Amino acid sequence: MNIFKGIFKARDKPKNLGGGTSFLWGGSSSGKVVNEKTAMQMTAVYSCVRILSEAIAGLPLFVYKYGDDGSKDKYLDHPLWRVLHDEPNPEMTSFVFRETMMNHLLLTGNAYAQIIRNARGDVVALYPLMPDRMTVDRDSQGRLYYRYRKSSDDAPEVSKNKPHDVILAPSDVLHILGLGFDGLVGYSPIAMAKNAVGLAIAAEEYGAKFFANGAAPGGVLEHPGTLKDPERIRESWQSTFGGSANSNKIAVLEEGLKYTPIAISPEQAQFLETRKFQINEIARIFRVPPHMLADLEKSSFSNIEQQSLEFVKYTLDPWVIRWEQAMNKSLLLESEKRDVFTKFNVDGLLRGDYQSRMTGYATARQNGWMSANDIRQLENFDRIPEELGGDLYLINGAMTKLQDAGAFANITTTETEETSDGQNKSGAKPRKSPRQGA
Numbered sequence: 263m264n265i266f267k268g269i270f271k272a273r274d275k276p277k278n279l280g281g282g283t284s285f286l287w288g289g290s291s292s293g294k295v296v297n298e299k300t301a302m303q304m305t306a307v308y309s310c311v312r313i314l315s316e317a318i319a320g321l322p323l324f325v326y327k328y329g330d331d332g333s334k335d336k337y338l339d340h341p342l343w344r345v346l347h348d349e350p351n352p353e354m355t356s357f358v359f360r361e362t363m364m365n366h367l368l369l370t371g372n373a374y375a376q377i378i379r380n381a382r383g384d385v386v387a388l389y390p391l392m393p394d395r396m397t398v399d400r401d402s403q404g405r406l407y408y409r410y411r412k413s414s415d416d417a418p419e420v421s422k423n424k425p426h427d428v429i430l431a432p433s434d435v436l437h438i439l440g441l442g443f444d445g446l447v448g449y450s451p452i453a454m455a456k457n458a459v460g461l462a463i464a465a466e467e468y469g470a471k472f473f474a475n476g477a478a479p480g481g482v483l484e485h486p487g488t489l490k491d492p493e494r495i496r497e498s499w500q501s502t503f504g505g506s507a508n509s510n511k512i513a514v515l516e517e518g519l520k521y522t523p524i525a526i527s528p529e530q531a532q533f534l535e536t537r538k539f540q541i542n543e544i545a546r547i548f549r550v551p552p553h554m555l556a557d558l559e560k561s562s563f564s565n566i567e568q569q570s571l572e573f574v575k576y577t578l579d580p581w582v583i584r585w586e587q588a589m590n591k592s593l594l595l596e597s598e599k600r601d602v603f604t605k606f607n608v609d610g611l612l613r614g615d616y617q618s619r620m621t622g623y624a625t626a627r628q629n630g631w632m633s634a635n636d637i638r639q640l641e642n643f644d645r646i647p648e649e650l651g652g653d654l655y656l657i658n659g660a661m662t663k664l665q666d667a668g669a670f671a672n673i674t675t676t677e678t679e680e681t682s683d684g685q686n687k688s689g690a691k692p693r694k695s696p697r698q699g700a
Contacts, residue, residue: 294463296456298369298394304462306541307452309555310548311368317578318585319361322607323347337602341384342593346604350375350388359388364581366393367438368548371448374408375436377592385593388436398437398447406446408435438588455547462540469537481521549577574611582606609640630657 294300301307323346327337337343350359359375367373370393378387395411408430440448452459538557545552551569552560589604619641626632635645635652646652 294460294467296452296460296463298450298452300463301369301452301459304459304466304544306462306544306555307459310544310550311365313550313554314368314548314577314581315361315364317611318364318581318606319357319359321582321611323356323360323604324607325602325604328601340602341386342604345385345388346589346593351378352387354390359390362390363438366390367440367448367581369450369452370394371440371442371450371453372396373436373438374410376410376430377434377436383595391435406432408432408437433592436588436592438584440584451547455543458540458543458547462537462544465537465540570611574608578608578611582608627656628658630655 302311325337325340325343325346326334327340329335347356349355354362363373363375372393374391374393374396375388376391377385378389380386391410392413395413397409398406399409400406410428410430412426412428439446440451442448541555541557542552545555545557551573552558553566553569554573586604586606590599593604594602623632623637623640627634627637633653633655638645638652
């Protein structure tokens with residue numbers, strides 16, 4: 263237990279037991295260096311990061327306010343609406359900002375943005391900060407602070423009139439963190455699974471070198487005698503038969519030379535199977551369905567829609583909640599946290615096929631909890647005017663309480679008020695029950 267206590271320290275990067283390299287970033291068991299840049303060169307990692315980043319960036323993001331009757335209405339006049347929905351800063355759109363922040367979050371486990379406020383405390387701009395230059399720590403009194411190392415590529419609003427290291431208060435930083443050990447900083451999924459990513463990098467590099475060598479295994483040139491200049495023969499052989507451009511050339515061996523291959527074949531090494539497994543392994547790290555990485559081996563017409571719904575439910579939803587709670591905590595004033603909140607709209611991703619949607623709408627319409635305009639709004643259709651019944655809530659008239667079944671047969675009096683001469687106010691004769699005489 264003491265070993266693990268020494269490895270996982272709060273707000274400190276753990277160290278390898280066997281060396282001085284970082285436990286999170288650095289060498290893997292395959293011998294390949296794994297960091298955010300080398301990992302992104304893997305197509306599977308790049309695809310997973312792109313899928314999740316673009317999914318979060320493309321979701322509608324709104325600011326809502328609770329009404330007096332408990333309703334939730336879009337708060338278009340709130341200063342945060344323009345920042346989150348349109349442009350967080352003069353240099354970025356909302357899509358680019360969220361895509362960049364999500365990219366940082368997936369690769370490093372943390373996403374930071376500096377909050378720029380006006381004199382009233384309202385948020386007027388958000389600028390992404392590079393997570394590799396941010397440090398989260400506590401001062402002598404136990405209060406959190408953020409130390410950011412400036413660079414020349416930072417936005418002017420971030421770096422102007424400030425020293426080389428910028429100290430930021432928690433109220434000035436939007437911090438979205440992934441899974442971590444202390445709840446203050448997150449650890450990268452890539453870093454925690456660096457051995458799996460390193461194996462994928464090694465397999466890809468092996469395949470590249472194999473085909474660069476003309477898809478021919480390496481070997482040994484044997485000579486019965488003693489060679490005076492073996493380096494010259496090696497270079498001559500490599501220049502003549504090495505590389506993909508020289509593949510399938512016929513070698514003519516002289517003076518008793520004999521070529522013996524020594525490397526195992528790709529089939530023996532199960533090269534293709536290894537690469538396929540590592541792609542699934544990386545998809546498992548990010549919890550992305552394999553069919554979204556163009557692996558359709560276990561996907562069919564009947565289950566692919568369910569896999570897509572599970573992607574929204576079990577993959578996107580946790581990230582969405584992290585975003586929403588971080589924004590509500592850092593961007594809203596204390597006086598408005600009770601009534602104002604931010605929320606992503608994921609309903610569009612949960613929509614089924616056309617037939618399923620229409621069946622659901624029909625059920626909702628017939629049971630009175632959706633109007634025609636409610637349905638048309640979800641389908642992005644124009645509203646029906648109120649005078650034409652677009653806002654009416656209708657129910658199926660056959661629905662009645664069990665105790666009232668057959669009550670119509672026991673009616674003995676008319677529902678209208680009768681006059682003294684035996685006629686009602688409309689002038690018609692009163693109706694009689696079938697049980698009454700003629």
